[in-house]
Amino acid sequence: MATPHIAAEPGQIAPLVLMPGDPKRAARIAAEHLEGAELVSDVRGIGCWTGTWQGTPMSVMASGMGVPSVSIYATELFRFYGVQRIVRVGTCGGMSDKVAVGDTIVATAAHTNASLSTLFVPGISLSWTASYPLLRGAMDAAATLTDATVHTGPVYCSDHFYFANPDIIGGLAKYGTLGVEMESAGLYACAAAEGGEALTVLTVSDHLFDGSQDMTSEQRETLYANSVRIAAAALLA
Numbered sequence: 001m002a003t004p005h006i007a008a009e010p011g012q013i014a015p016l017v018l019m020p021g022d023p024k025r026a027a028r029i030a031a032e033h034l035e036g037a038e039l040v041s042d043v044r045g046i047g048c049w050t051g052t053w054q055g056t057p058m059s060v061m062a063s064g065m066g067v068p069s070v071s072i073y074a075t076e077l078f079r080f081y082g083v084q085r086i087v088r089v090g091t092c093g094g095m096s097d098k099v100a101v102g103d104t105i106v107a108t109a110a111h112t113n114a115s116l117s118t119l120f121v122p123g124i125s126l127s128w129t130a131s132y133p134l135l136r137g138a139m140d141a142a143a144t145l146t147d148a149t150v151h152t153g154p155v156y157c158s159d160h161f162y163f164a165n166p167d168i169i170g171g172l173a174k175y176g177t178l179g180v181e182m183e184s185a186g187l188y189a190c191a192a193a194e195g196g197e198a199l200t201v202l203t204v205s206d207h208l209f210d211g212s213q214d215m216t217s218e219q220r221e222t223l224y225a226n227s228v229r230i231a232a233a234a235l236l237a
């Protein structure tokens, strides 16, 4: 049975899902990395392809931008399609001197200004964290990549792309936050709520402290090779 946002029939989406934000990146990943990829849903232009990765069924589906969007897709995948693991393959802005444009960040946790941290348990601001088995699988894979610079640590999942308050960015950077993006907390929250597993792997596409090496929109769509390799290995771990 289809959901309001996904047209696939039960069984057409694999238990393992790669989830970029950008629908065009999803199409590219499916075309370049999945064998026998078939489009199984295209509601609102959010394509979902299912094929195999090294013989194991895997799907690629975009999340769109922001916590509300990723929360809809992640919830419907976990709750109605039997999805067990979702790994986001995204981009982020660097907000630490330790990371450079082109590096990869594996997000162990997600700070957020989104309301969902305080929606679930009255009086408590919940911490959103990655699934440990996925995190371990990602780092085992990262250790084999000699051409990748991979960092682990918390990221900031922001509800605002253009509202880069210097006090917030500076404060989060002081406490070891590596990058800013817009979906990880929503994904981790939905995994926690639905009993699934989730991880976020990010390519640093620009840097908040030094914009000289920032990627173009085309580079953000296409330069994800290390993130995809790490994300797929995590799904298969």
Ligand SMILES: O=P(O)(O)O[C@H]1O[C@H](CO)[C@@H](O)[C@H]1O
Binding pocket: 020, 021, 022, 064, 065, 066, 089, 090, 091, 092, 161, 181, 182, 183, 220
């Ligand atoms: O490149 P994606 O995966 O979309 O991720 C980042 O890019 C978008 C903002 O440009 C937000 O979705 C942010 O999280």
Ligand SMILES: O=c1cc[nH]c(=O)[nH]1
Binding pocket: 091, 092, 093, 094, 161, 180, 181, 182, 205, 206
């Ligand atoms: O959300 C995002 C994504 C990439 N770069 C940013 O600065 N923010």
